[in-house]
Amino acid sequence: MLWTPVASSSVQALWLGILALASATARAAEPSSVEQRAREDLDRQLQALVKTPPPEIVITYEGLPGAGGARAYKLLEVDFILNGQPLAVPGLDVLSGPGAHRLAALKVDEGSYTLVSRVTYTNNDTWNLFSEESGFLWKMTASVTFQAQKGLRMKVRVLPGINPTAPDPRLKLKLNHDVSAEMTAQLADASLVEDAGTPAVVVRAPVTLPLPPPPVTPPPTTQPLAMAPPPVATPRETPELGPVAPGKLLLKVLSGKKPVAATAYVRGKGAPQQVILEKSAKKPVPVMLPPGEYTVDVLSKGFLAQTRQVKVTREREATVSFTLAKAPAKKTAQASVKNERVELPKPPRFAEKQAAPRKGSTGDIALLVDMLVRDESLKLRLEGHTDNREAPATARQALSEARAKALADALVREGLNPTRIETAGLGDTRPKAPNLIPRGRELNRRVDIVLVRGK
Structure with missing residues (x-):
């Protein structure tokens, strides 16, 4: 041959x-x-044969719709910063036109990238004393954070837009980002020709040749012979080739009904990501992440920190919304720590023989969440207690454990990772006050909060 x-x-x-x-x-x-x-x-x-190219980032700017029309707007200034480095972009005469304009096409290292876009427009109409937009400047800033991976091309579009129904001229123009990803990893084509009479064999993807079926045995004419069953091929998982397509996480941070400037820290697979959320952000900020479980911590000056647990998948977008509460200004309204025990201004209270805290008595656990978000090394040990009358002696241990677990569940509902909480029940063995009077017994029905330091 x-x-x-x-x-x-x-x-x-x-x-x-x-x-x-x-x-x-x-x-x-x-x-x-x-x-x-x-x-x-x-x-x-x-x-x-699989070739995984380095990550790519392509950034484009979409010209403002309606540019050059009856209500045209003039582009005065642009500034685009990727991970703290300014991008060299085309001139204003190019970016002012309608359509898509490429700002950058980069091959980068794997990791998290943040694009900050600053754009300034003005009204291009003839000055009119009766026009509320004459001489007005729209200075818009928006940012987006995404994850670059091998074999993926991240396509980021900067999208200025017009809101014709805006009640306030300051809201007439808006600036957003759109992030999408496409695979760039390809299989190297390999061909082999045997001779002129044999067609070429082209290998384009991993293949597994099936085993031939077992030989067909003709029906027996006499007593059938005992035959061993044909071997069954064990299925084998096809290895996943190239990078994993990312999922999208949408972050939204509010104070009341208004957006608030904040910093989000996304922890999970790989290095933590820092996402800057602008006060002017009208829509949730997208973050591209590999599928998996993540913890999202949000901090903002003057507000209590919050945290959430979220699962990111490729199939659907995950949205995490935060509504921040003002941090207490008075010292008497803040949590204090003494001998590694946390004292809340209003600790949870418990009715006699009840495991769940009284309604409305757990509002200050937001102070606990704030404390743990700001210090990753902290964990909590919740110790439940009872008085010496509210249940038979044999049941007090279980009741105290149930109280500690009820408070732990409330903290988990606030977003705290359950791995940072441990619980214990001590029954009536450690009274805080005399059990002879009702007030003393009420103080003994409690959950002590103990800080556990260390990773």
Whole structure:
């Protein structure tokens, strides 16, 4: 048999592996050790053909819709900063026109990237004393954070827009970002021609040759012979090739009904990401992340910090909304720590024989969440207690444990990771006040909050 020269020895080895496997399966219906090794070698060589290019970022600017029309707007200034570095972009005469304009096409390292866009427009109409927009400047700033991975091209569009129904001229123009991703990883084509009469074999993706079916046994004419069942091929997972397509997480931070400037820290797979949320952001800020479980912490000056647990998938966008509460200004309204025990201004209270806290008595646990968000090294130990009359002695231990777990559940509902909380029940063994009077027994029905330091 004659072989036509090929570009690489690896492709020859691949073809020889295919022929060896085919001949082996032709000789026997039952897989042999030689066949198994050929299969494994074939899989390895096919996977080696996968080429994963470095991450890419393509940034475009969409010209303002309606530019040049009856109500045209003039672009005065632009500034685009990627991870603290300004981008060299086309001039205003180019960006002022309608349509998409490329700002940058970069090959980058894997990691988190934040694009900050600053754009200034003015009304281009003839000055009019009766026009509320004459001489008005729209200075707009928006930012977006996304994750760059090997084999992915992140496409970021900067989108100025017109809101014709805005009640306030300051809101007439808006600035947003749109982020999408596309795969760039490709399989190297490898072809091998045997001779003029044999068609070329092109390998484009990992393949697994099926085992031939067991030989068909004709129906017996006499007593059937006992036959061993045909071997069953064990299914093998196809290895996932190239990078994992990202999912999208949408972050929204409000104070009341208005957006508030804040910093979000997204922790999960890989290094933590820092996302800057502008006060002017009208829509949720998108963050591109590999699928998985994440913790999102939000901090804003003058507000109590909050946290959430979220699962990111490729199938649907995950949205996390925060409504921040003002941090208390008075010292008497703040949590205090003494001997590693946290004292809340209004600690949770418990009715007699009840495990759940009284309604409306858990509002100050937001101070606990704020404390743990700001210090990652802290954990909590919740110790439940009872008085010496509210239940039989044998039931007080279980009741105290249930109180500690009820408070832990309330903290988890506030977004705290349950791995940072442990609980214990101590029954009536550690009274805080005398059990002789009702007020003393009420003080003894409690949950002590103990700080546990260290990773």
